[in-house]
Amino acid sequence: MNDELSEDVRAAVGAILDGRDAHPGDFDRPLWTDLAETGFHLLGVPEEVGGSGGRLRDLAVVADLTAFHASRVPVAEAAFLAGWLLGRAGLAVPEGLVVASLDEARRTTGLRLSGCLRTPWARHADHVVTIARSGGERVVAVVPTGGGVERARNLAGEPRDTLVLDHVAAIAAAPADVDAERLRERGALARSVQLAGAARAVLESAGRHITERVQFGRPLARFQAVQQQLAALAAEATAMRLSADAAVLAVEADAADAGIAVAAAKAGCSAAAHTVAAIGHQLHGALGYSQEHRLGAATTRLWAWREEFGGEAHWQDRLAAAVSASGPWWPLLTGGAR
Amino acid sequence: MTATIELSAHRLDAGARRLRDEVRAFLDDERAAGAFVPRCDAWMTVPDPAFSRRLAARGWLGMTLPRRYGGHERSPLDRFVANEELLAAGAPVAAHWIADRQMAPSILRHGTEEQRRRYLPAIARGECYFAIGMSEADAGSDLASVRTRARKVAGGWEITGAKLWTTGAHFAHAMVVLARTDGASTDRQTGLSQFIVDLPAPGVEIRPIRAVDGEHHFNEVVFDAAFVPADSMLGERGAGWSQVTAELAHERSGPERWMSTVPLLRAWAERQGGDPVAARELGRLTARAWTLRQLSLSVAATLARGRSPEVAAALVKDLGSRFEVDVVETVRRLAGIEPRGGGPGLEGLLADAVLHAPAFTLRGGASEILRSVVARGLGVR
């Protein structure tokens, strides 16, 4: 996936992220502002609705790098989800920080929305994009925040809030062919990319640590048992990256295998997260278990993200269902469900 | 320390889809005509020269070779597609597999014009099969310690030594032999050269070795001062090690390194009976298979760009061969059947798979060695 365009994005986003100190709060607003200045926060969202344009693979680069750096910014929720919903409905991107809710709201009289909607980062958001349903009809709607937000966090300390709407008037709405299930697939794709990014952070940290840490008179890297562990970690991290990248390309191409690509990527990345985190911690010794070390920022994300938008069991069952629905296994694997 | 192994995702184009459909249609016809029954690990253990020639007639051997050597000048990715279809079908491709996979590219790259003309068109016609003479009794993972020697004599070389585990030597028309031409065994990687030895040949004895499954797949090949002409050296004198290493990228990277038990998985997938535990495991294996296929494809794409992704190939082979075993143990645990050697359907596929599984993580480089290659590739050794 390393074509030149994405490499430019990689270099530019890298320049923004490299050497930045970890932000003390749960939202790195200065970083978000920097990303927003260059438009990297809304890559892959059509320009017609006020996004930054570009391809999904470019957005994936931003998600990968911010995950690698454990940056406290809602790239997935703003661009992968909210931006995508707005693009599908042809609605303009509203002002400020915009995130998506994962559940469908109920649409009551007119354009008033109700429901308790899981909405990551809601506490920091200015607007929330949500799917709203009335009968079998769905619209994408924009609501202001400010009302009730119930706060919670995932294992990595990221905001995982619930937005409580009680007949709140939408400020914009338009019909769109989306539902919570499709949104979940989109989230699973984003998390696969992010899981792979966090896994790479673990691999890099482990590789550096074992060449620096000396025991028994030599660097740990000189012990074969340690090398074998690192190679096993590298294999899983590489498989995660390849599956996430391949899923991004399949979705970008709107290919027949996009659905199974996302399911396979999330099932695989969620399942591999344990191996990566466990080997990562083992190789770092107690040092990696201290909060001060940056390893924890990556492993807590692995532990949180592997469950979000469905853990491996969910996506494994989906794949099995796809097999039984579409018949032969091998054609499904090579071409997707048609 | 570099945190990544260079590999990027690749999507096949529409041409690949057409080729895939052609190969599938051919395989359907062959199966319908009773020309073969799907077998696990068939690329290593089920030779069928007539089948190989029929594939060749379709243009699916020597696919990437230049036309002037009887090839078809197609992309390595086309070759990837044709091969993964053959593997998924469990087709009997062992006769030509090694020749087509690694000897054709190696001879094209290192061979003399005469060697190319002699071997490549025959390989592309499905009429020339090869065996690989690398391993010996005391040179397994530590390949650089080979003891087979080639001594310069008038008009050629005299080879003395014994190769072990030589797959297919009993039906191959030639084998490539790694031998010491210069220096002593303490020189390790330097002083080794490769020879192409036509089989059978005077002074070369091929002794069958039966494997755990009771079958004859590999051999001991003993060279007793066997004479080979000077023009049978492959590549440069003393360059044997670097040539073998380049060959390994081909040997380790193909889809056969994760697909040996796909015929079993495929048959099991099509026989699901509503058990939710089995369904979930099928989902798990499907996700893994999907990822391994992407990995394998991206290695093929890297090779197609003319690079030699040794580290990535080692990584993918390690993951792939573990998956092959995982498939066997998962199906065995959940299918509720007993393996039946030579039997039809799932029982027969399972029998082969169980009996061949120990070889998956050894042949082509043991897993531990592959992981060392990966660790070195990450800069930590």
Ligand SMILES: Cc1cc2nc3c(=O)[nH]c(=O)nc-3n(C[C@H](O)[C@H](O)[C@H](O)COP(=O)(O)OP(=O)(O)OC[C@H]3O[C@@H](n4cnc5c(N)ncnc54)[C@H](O)[C@@H]3O)c2cc1C
């Ligand atoms: C079915 C089959 C077909 C084969 N076909 C061919 C063929 O056609 N031509 C050919 O040349 N060879 C062939 N081989 C041989 C194959 O290449 C060797 O088996 C392989 O290289 C391993 O060597 P070995 O068997 O001598 O095991 P060993 O090298 O003795 O290894 C035994 C165990 O020790 C481990 N080990 C060894 N060294 C180290 C180390 N430094 N660090 C950690 N662990 C280590 C290995 O990983 C392995 O687990 C075949 C093998 C099989 C099983």
